[in-house]
Structures are given as C-alpha cells and as structure tokens.
Amino acid sequence: MTALTLSTAAAPGLRADAIVIGVAKGAASRSGGLVVAPGAEAVDKAYDGKLAGVLETLGASGAEGEVTKLPAPSGFKTPLVVAVGLGPEPEKDSSFDAEALRRAAGTAARALNGSKKAAFALPLTDAADAGAIAEGALLGAYSFDAYKENGKDPKKGKAPLAEVALLGGKPRDRAYKAAVERALAVSEELNRARDLINTPPNDLYPEAFAAVVQAAGKEHGLKVQVLDDKALVKGGYGGILGVGGGSEAKPRLVKLSYTSSKAKKHLALVGKGITYDSGGISLKPAGHNETMKCDMSGAAAVFAAVVAVARLGLEVNVTGWLALAENMPSGSAVRPGDVLRMYSGKTVEVLNTDAEGRLVLADALWAASEEKPDAIVDVATLTGAMMLALGSRTYGIMANDDAFRTAVHEAAEEVGEPAWPMPLPEHLRKGMESPTADIANMGERMGGGLVAGLFLREFVGEGITWAHLDIAGPAFNEGGPFGYTPKGGTGTAVRTLVRLAELTAAGDLG
Template identity: 70%
Template sequence: MTAVSLSTSTAAALRADAVVVAVAKGPKGLVLAPGAETVDEAFEGRLAEVLATVGATGAEGEAVKVPAAAGLKAPLVLAVGLGEAAEGYTAEALRSAAGVAARTLHGSKKAAFALPATDAAAIEAVTLGALLGAYTFTACRSDNGKADTKTPLAEVALVGAKRGDKAAKAAVERGTVVAEEMNRTRDLVNMPPNDLFPKSFADIATTVGKETAGVKVEVLDEKALTKGGYGGILGVGAGSERSPRLVKVAYTHPKAKASLAFVGKGITYDSGGISLKPAGHNETMKCDMAGAGAVFASVLAAAKLGLQVNVTGWLALAENMPSGSATRPGDVLRMYGGKTVEVLNTDAEGRLVLADAIVRAGEEKPDYIIDVATLTGAMMMALGSRTFGVMANDDAFRSTVTEVAEAAGEPAWAMPLPAHLRGPMDSTVADISNMGERMGGGLVAGLFLKEFVAEGITWAHLDIAGPAFNEGGPFGYTPKGGTATAVRTLVALAERAADGKL
C-alpha cells in the first residue's frame, strides 16, 4: 500500500515527482488554499493565474496539472479542487481532494502534498483520502498491475509538519490503519466468486486473525452448523457445492467496559437461488458479501488501534445457488434458536443468514448489535447509490448511528420500522415468512431482522445495498467496484463505545 509520511520540508524544497496544492472557487475567481504559499512564491505569486489560464476553476473533483516553475524540486504541480472557498475545509472535502490527487498520480513514485491540513483531524483526512484514492485491485491481472496506468502512487509526503508533533503522527497512524482495512474490504469485494467463497473467506479470516494481536477466530463449518441447528445459513447454502460457514472474529481488551457485536451478511455470490435473478442483475453479485467484509475489517481495525472495547464480528457466509438441493419457495427453515421461517422468495436470503448470526451474537449478551448488509434493492430505490439506510429498535441509537456515520464521511439516513408492515409477514405454516409487502421492502427486511434480536439488546441495521459497490466511474477517493462502505462507521462506533460515549 502507498506509504504516507510527515515532512518538515516545504513544498518547494521537497524532491518528488509532483507537488499537490489545493484551489477553490472564490467570489472573484480561482483562489489558492492554504498550504500552497511556497509553491506560489516559485511562480512569483502568479500560480492561481497560471492555473486559471489552463482551465482550473477550483470545482470539487477537479485536477489540473501545470509544469513546475524554477525553484521547485518537483517537475510538476497538480492542483485539486475543494469547491467553494471557505475559512476552513471539511474533513470530507480534504479526503476527496487527496483521493483525486492520488488517483491522478497513478504511476508516480512520490508526491508532496501541500494541502490545507494543519491540525490532526485534517491530517488524518488527507492521509485516509490519499491511501483510498491510490487503491487499485490488480490480483486478477496477468501483469499484476505493473503497467504505469495501474501502479498506485508509491509515497505521499505531507509537507510543512512540525517536528515532534505527536498528534500529527497519531493522525497519520490512525488514517493508515483505517485505510488498510478499508482497502482489505475492497479487495474482498472485488475478488471473483470463483476465488472468494465461504471456505476461502473463512481461511483468509483465520490466517489474518493469527497475524493480528488480540484477535481470535473461530469457524463453524457445515458439520458444526448442522449440529448447532443453523437452519438459515444452511438453507441458503443448500444449493451450492461450496458449503457455508459462520465465522466469529473476536477482539478483546482487558480494560474494556463495553461490548459490541458486528454481524455481516456474507453471500459470496447471489444468483437468487430458485427465485433466480433476472438478466442483468447477476454480474455484480460477488459484492453481496460486502457487509461481512466491512465487519471483518472493522474488528481488525479496532484491534490495531488498541481500542478499549470488546468487539466481536460474525461473518455469515454462504453462496446462494440454484440446484436440485436448493431451498425452494414454500420450504420452512428452522433457524438457530428455534424460530421457523417460511421461505417465499429464495432471493431474500440475506435476512436468513443474518437472523442466525444475530441470534448467536445475542447469546453473548453484547451491549449493542449492529448488522451490516447489502440487503435490499428497495433501499437503493429509496436512497440512491451513495447513502445507506439505518434502522434500529431504539430511536436514540438509530440517531446516534446515523450521526456517527455522517461525521465519519459516510452518508446515512435514518429509516423507520413501521409496525403495520409486520403483519403481512405472518405465515400460515411457520412463525414468520421471509417476505412481506413489496412496497417498503427495505423496511420489511429490517422488521424481519428485529424479530431475531434478543430482548434487552440495543440493535441497529445498516442496509448498504446502494453504496457498497460503485458501478460508475471513480470519484474522490472512491474507485469503481468495492468501496468499503460502513468500515469507518463501525470503527467510529467502537471508538465511542471505548470512550463510554455510545
């Protein structure tokens, strides 16, 4: 992964392939953002004029290159846009600008970033944005991505640092940890389903868990799932030759005063089962394990950051395929814990694997359960492709989770769980069916999951169906493909719990 370091050098004095400055849209035209002073001096105070001449406007997402002036050690100046000029720029604006810069400089070895980042929060934002923007997935390329257009920027130096600034150093370290785990999630989501399936995902978790201090991994295979009565996970995986798994990834801290359980939907490929998806809907279904990927990465991040909280991740892994052994519409599954579910649609499978895992997580009596899932197309219809929905059995907690997500830079929206939508899920042959009214389908799925949350446990559900996988072009620090949505939110929730503020 790209390396980020702090440098006490000025932007003009540091040897690099490029120096990055930020610009914004001022009331009278293009303006330079703080941090660009020494670069502007090399241009005799005319840098903004030069950039405007070649078309720079300062718009968010913009990247404009100009040859460096004499006096700069770098041969190239890259100006990235922050949007409207302001006295101070938000963390998200800085993340986005840093991500654009890193994406633009693919193929370069080193860049000096002279962005308006003087305090720890801003430094962390630039670090995270740069590392996320530099991401590329090359595992399946014959040249392993060695072509210049695919090679990520190797090194980022944040210039103008104060010598011995411990807060700045800690900011870089936190940003690096979160970026590493987000990029791990992206790798998992982008892996083809013939390489990532329940057993291989479980094997990855086991290997990484052994390498991460404070983390223990336990894997329930098909035999253990059968013995334990995990009818939801087994029912979804019944149609595949690749058997399902339930993976427990636990991080504990000796001084922890709170415990969190993160539950992730891990459908490594979703054909829809017998209720087969229509043409045009299968091509990206390798991403249906994005929730489990986010949960896995978040536990690892909590461990690496040494948070004083206990965090347990539950990865409910299955491949949903049609075959002679697949669960049929009309079948009744006996879930873990004994509740029975009539399966009316095998493409509503995520809630089935999550239900088993939620019941199992509840047995350990955590203070909070948060599940994460690419659960419903209905949530995409409601909130689009960049915002996830938040539901909960406690209104205050729902508001907290939504606020934490927004503060972390992940757009989220609080959604209700209307009681009148529960009735249509009643079954004539089982305790509940896995389908209800078509309208409000995302809320129906949330109500289904709520049925499996143990009494007295505060629970939230994050439906990340929209933002988990970017089918369009890259923007800011977000690439095409897996995005690692929800990792920042889960890590921030763990931090708040560790501080006793959740």
Template identity: 70%
Template sequence: MTALSVSTSSAASLRADALVIGVAKGPKGLLLAPGSEAVAEAFEGKLAEVLATLGATGAEGEAVKVPAAPGLKAALVLAVGLGEAPEAGYADETLRRAAGVAARTLSGTKKAALALPAESAEQAEAVALGGLLGSYGYTAYKGESGKAPVGELVLLTDRKGSKDAKAATERATAIGEEINRARDLVNAAPNDLNPKSFAAIAVAAGKEHGLKVEVLDEKALAKGGFGGILGVGNGSDNPPRLVKVAYTHPKAKQTIALVGKGITYDSGGISLKPAGHNETMKCDMAGAAAVFASVVAAKRLGLAVNVTGWLALAENMPSGTATRPGDVLKMYGGKTVEVLNTDAEGRLVLADAIVRAGEENPDVIIDVATLTGAMVLALGNRIFGVMSNNDELRTRLHTTAEATGEPAWPMPLPADLIKGMTDSTIADIANMGDRMGGGLVAGLFLKEFVSEGTDWAHLDIAGPAFHEGAPFGYTPKGGTGTAIRTLVRFAEETAAGK
C-alpha cells in the same frame, strides 16, 4: 500498497515527482488554499493566474497539472479543486475527496507530496486517509496491464503540528488499509472467494493481528441447528460457514457485536435473478467484509472496547438440493421461517448470526448488509439506511456516519408492516412481506431475531457498497468499503464512554 509519511520540509525543498496543492472558487476567481504558499512564491505570485489560464476553476473533483517553477524540487504541480472557499476552514470530507482525486490522478507516480490544508490533526488525517483510499486499485487479475498506485504519499506539515500529523497518518493508515482490504474482498472473483476461502482469510488475519477466530463448518452448523445459513447454502457445492472474529481489550467496559451478511455469490437461488442482475452479485458479501475489516481496525488502533464480528457466509445457488420457495427452515434459536422467495436470503443468514451473537449478551448488535434493492430505490447509490429498535442508537449511528463522510439516513420500522410476514399459515414468520417498503420489511424481519432487551441496529448498505460508475473523489469503481469508517468511529466513541 501506497506508503504514507510525514515531512516538515518546505513544499519548495522536498524532492518528489509531484506536489499537490488545493485551489478553490472565490468571489473574484481562483483562490489558492492554505499549504500552497511556498509553491505560489516559486511562481512569483502568478500561480493562480497560470492555473486559471489552463482552465482551473477550483471546482470539486477538478485536477489541473502545471510544470513546476524554478526553485521547486518537484517536477510537477497538481492543483486539485476544493469547491467553494469556506468562511472558516475546509471540511474534512472536502479534503479527503481532494486527496483522493490527487492520488488517482498521479497513479504510477513514485512519490507525491500533499501540500493541502492540514492545519489540524483532523484535517491531516482526512488528507492522509483520502490519499490512501484514492490510490487504491484492484489489479489481482490484470498482471502487467494494471496501473500501479502512487508509491509514497508525503503529508507536509510544520514542526509544531508534526507530532499530531504523525499520529493522524498512523490512524489513517490502519483504517485505510482495512478499508482497502475489504475492497479487495468485494472485488475478488466469486470463483476465488467462497465461504471456505473467506473463512481461511479471516483465520490468517487472526493469527497476524492476535484475534480469536472460530469457524463453524457445515457439519458444525448442522449440529448447532443453524437452519438459515444452511438453508441458503444448500444449493451450492461450496458449503457455508459462520465465522467469529473477536477482539478483546483488558480495559474494555462494553462489547459491540457486528454481524455481516456474507453471500459470496447471489444467483437468487431457485428464485433466480433475471438477466442483467447477476454480474455484480459477488459484492453481496460486502457487509461481512466491512465487519471483518472493522474488527481488525479496532485491534490495530488498540481501542478499549470489545468488538466481536460474526461473518455469515454462504453461496446462494440453484440446484437439486437448493431451498425451494415454500420450504420451512428451522432457524438457530428455534423460530421457523417459511421461505417465499429464495432471493431474500441475506435476512436468513443474518437471523441465525444475530441470535448467536445475542447469546453472548453484547451491549449492542449492529448488522451490516447489502440487503435490499428497495433501499437503493429509496436512497440511491450513495446513501445507506439506518434502522434500529432504539431511536437514540439510530440517531447516534446516523450522526457518526455523517461525521466520517459516509452518507446515511435514518429509516423507520413501522409496526404495521410486520403483519405481512407473521401471517404465514405454516411457520412463525415468512421471509417476505409487503412489497412496498421492502427495505423496512427486511429490517422488521431481522428485529424479530434480536434478543429481548438488546439494543440493535441494521445498516442496509446495498446502494454504496459497490460503485459501478466512474471513480470520484477517493471512491473507486467496484468495492468501496462503505460503513467501515462508521463502525470504527462508533467503536472509538464507545471506548471513550460516549
């Protein structure tokens, strides 16, 4: 695990294996970003020229190494591109990505100093968080072949801003470590992570951080009438679980309920997925991982708001006991669902958990799920969709997500699309409706299980939850931990009365 620290030492005097600076595209060529002054002085004013000779342009994502000049205590200078130079201040997301590029480039290094622009607490936090996220690597199964992350990242700041920078790195550490916890869960092999083992991890975290954790096993689920979760998990030898992870604060005035889809492996069930669509289906529990990590982060940050996470955990497998297309499930709360496609299983486990969450009368319910391929078709691989029964809540979540650097887009819930599901001749509703607008149809299905008068939002993170391409910025290949920053910021805003 990469350590984060703050130093008021000069970039020239700090002993480190590498020193990171920022460079940008200016109107007349390469520009050195704030924070690089001492380094430039050591190069006698020729640093930009040297870097340009080595091919540096300042483009975002670029990383160019140069041996350190005499007078620097570091052995290496790494220049990372920040893109076009802004008229006033670098954006937080630009700095997060640059720090992530630096951390990835310097993997295996023991100590690296970050002399990137950090002139405000927000910028300092962005640099620290980007570095911590960029240093992530999943090596659980690689043994000695896995490359170690940077051992320590040192954020350089002046004495005037050191107090704010220290607080910023502490917050970044709490959030970054929880995002990386979620990434670990998403990346874990499905033969290791199943509903029971996921629940055990939640119980252990609850003991570590002082959270109240309750686990309903298959017997308790049957006794309670959780037909959706049980129906999805019936085909697996690994029985389902519903896990409640609760953080309460004595001064809290509001309660947020977070509901996460936790399909630890999704074969599609009897409606089996075609070849080529199964290999990454261990990631279908990314919503539950995000919810779990967000609750722990809220506790670590001491936010004055109650946050309860509901992890709806099941493994969707085909077998002689699996739910069949045509079966009718009696959901928690009594509503009946005709199952037309067993690969539309996430909405079934979420529906049970949403009803259960609503019984505790939270001020808002937010569910998070890798729910539909239709949302990926609509928004691509890097943007998640936001739906809600409250336009103001939808707008707030969209704004919050964008502010944290998590691309999102508000989506509608057209009333006419519900008819395709409520036309079931044998049940209250079917789990499938119109094929066109499938992501919206899934949202409408979930809305049917939200208690009257409760504000609710649905985040469909199917696109950005699992990255299959080459790493970029602070985003690794595999699990990304998407939506956690949005949920934590939302909880912070709620605690502040916004």
C-alpha cells in the same frame, strides 16, 4: 501498499514526482474567482503570486474533483504541480471541512497512480486535517489489478501511488502521529475489504473467506472460530444452511473476537457474507447477476473493522460475526414454500429464495445476542428497495432505539459516509405473517427495505440495542471513480463501524 510520512520539508527542496495543492471557488463576498488554498504559499510565491491566474487560464475553476496539472516553477526539485479542486472556499474564520480534504486528496492520488511519490500541500491546520488528507490519499491510491496480466508490476502496469508525504505535518506531535497512524490502519483494512469484494466468486467462496479471516487473526492476535457445515447442522443454524444448501461450496459462520483488558463495553458486529448470489430458485433476471460477487460486502466491512480496531488497540471488546454462504439453484437448494427452523428456534416460511441475506443474518444475530453485548450493528447489501429509496451513494440506518440510530447516523456523517435514518413502521410487520411458520421472509413489496429491517429485528435478543445498515447502494460502485472512491468494491461502512467502536471505548455512544 502506500507509505505515509509527515514532512517538515520546504516545498521547493522536496524530491517527489508531484506536489499537490488545493484550489477553491472564491466566496462571492470576497474574490469571487479561483483561490489558491492555504498550504500552497511556496508554490504561489514561485509564480510571483499569479498562480491563480495561471490556473484559470488553464481552465481551472476550483470545483470539487477537478484536477489541473502544470509544470513546477523554476527551482523546484519536483517537476509537476497538481492543483485539485476543493469546492467552495469556506467563510471567513473557518476552514475546509474534513470530507472536502479527504475527497481532494483521493482525487489527486487517483490522478497520480503510476507515480512513486507525491507531496501533499493541502490546507492543514490541525491533526484532524492531517488524518483526513492521509486517509483520502491512501484510499484514493487503491487499485485492484491482481487478475490482470501485468498485475501490480510497476515495470509493466500502472502501479498505485507508492509514497505520500504530508507537507506541513508535525512528525513529533503526538496528535499528528496518532491521526496518521489511525488513517493508515483504517485505510489499509478498508482497502483489504475492497480486495475481498472485488475478488471473483470462484476464488472467494465461504471456506476461502474463512481462511482469510483465520490468517488475519493470527497476524493481529485475534481469536477466530469457524463453524463449518457439519457444525452448523449440529448447532441448528437453519438459516445459513438453507441458503447455502444449493451450492457445492458449503457455508460457514465465522466469529472474530478482539478483547481489551481495559474494556468496559462489548460491541457486536454482524455481516452478511453471500459470496455469490444467483437468487437461488428465485433466480435473478438477466442483467442482475454480474456484480453479485459484492453480496458479501457487509461481512467484508465487519472483518475489516474488527482488524482495524485491533490495530488501533481500542479499549472495547468487539466481536465480528460473518455469515458466509453461496446462494445457488440446484436440486438441494431451498425452495419457495420451504420452512426453515432458525438458530433461535423460530420457523421461517421462505417465499422468495432471493431474500436470502436476512436468513443468514437472522442466525448470526441470534448467535451474537447470546453473548449479551451492549449493542449489535449488522451490515448488509440487503435490498434493492433501499437503493430505490436512497440511491447509489447513501445507505439506510434502522434501529430498535431512536437515540442509537441517531448516534450511528452522526458517526457515519462524521467519517464521510453518507447515510440516512429510516423507520421501522409497525404496520409492515403484518405482511410477514405466515399460515405455516412463525414468520415469512417476505412482506409487502412497497417499503421492502423496511420490511427486511423488521424481519431482522425479530432475531435480536430482548433488551439488546441494535442497528441495521443496509449498504446495498454504496457497497459497489458500478460507475466511474470519484474522490477516494474507486470503481468496484468501496468498503462502505468500515469507517462508520470503527468510529462506533471508538465512541463505545470512550463511553460516548449511548
């Protein structure tokens, strides 16, 4: 866990392993070359105002994600200066945006993993900047080493950055304190979601996931209800039971509730929690199974968001529903052609057992709808089609209300999670008509991500505002780390969900 402090200390006298400064590509209308960003004045002065030239000699350009290390100037108690690129210099009378600061802080934190303490002297003009830098540093310092021989033993392995000091912060200012406390709560819970996503499926199966939620519930005063396989049978949760029927690890439906005595609104969050997805009888082809431990990323995001909301004490009621199952092929697995009776009473013809996420979500969505919340947002690594449409870093947003879809999109962009609004074309609904059941779990192949959204809409209670986030692309990073995003589980959607809860509490979410 990384400690976080606001510091008024002068850069030369600060004791740390490194001091992080920002550099940018100068605007052509002004210098045009590398520019030392605000916050690094003391370092630049110690280099006689020639720090930009020194960095350019070392090959620095100010490009986003670029890291240049050099010895600290004489008289500094910190031995190392780390210059991190912020990208283009903002226009006159404007400042660096929050996401640029967040990414730069994350990049620097990753570069300093293995260090004990780093001081961040990035551009900091207000409390929002402090929150962004803190969040980026805390997320960038993340690592998952629990299964390696050396683990997180700092004497043996490369432990994450232990302490972050924000220079130029105002520790007695309420706004600054609130900003960094928010960053700490959200980042720690997002990193908890990353841990769950990265945990191997032999250790994180539905019952084990439920136990993690129960422990967190006790710690943070949340009400947790777990429906085991017997309770699911009694309740008629045919979707969750059907998907989980092929595994020896029995399914669970977990309800996690945070309530505020001052709440005027109720937000329900629903997460897909397939702890491992083989595809079932419709087995995935070779090469598509290796990362399927991440198919519970939606449930991890919902879980983390509810706990973060509780830690922030927001004046809104938030209920998380985690639909947990393992999708395996066996003699008891659901078969293509089987018909399941869902919790809502509707029947579904299963044409493809690898389209299982929508089946567990359907039951959880109906359960959430029974409580008549003001809005429901579901999160799922649902379709490969969404990855084909939007790539690996952007998630899709569908909704039964255009204004709500726009609000969710704006919230995602505000917190730095790339997302894009997607339609729910009515003509695609016809492809899911079944001669046997009320609906089939598959429709037209083209537009498969939209078809999945239309299927889920069938299980949202009448009159309830709903949005669906398909995070199949950005939930698990198979490439190299970038900014504050690590390789592996990313925790995508946690920050969007927390922001939606904040907006709901403030009465600003339509």
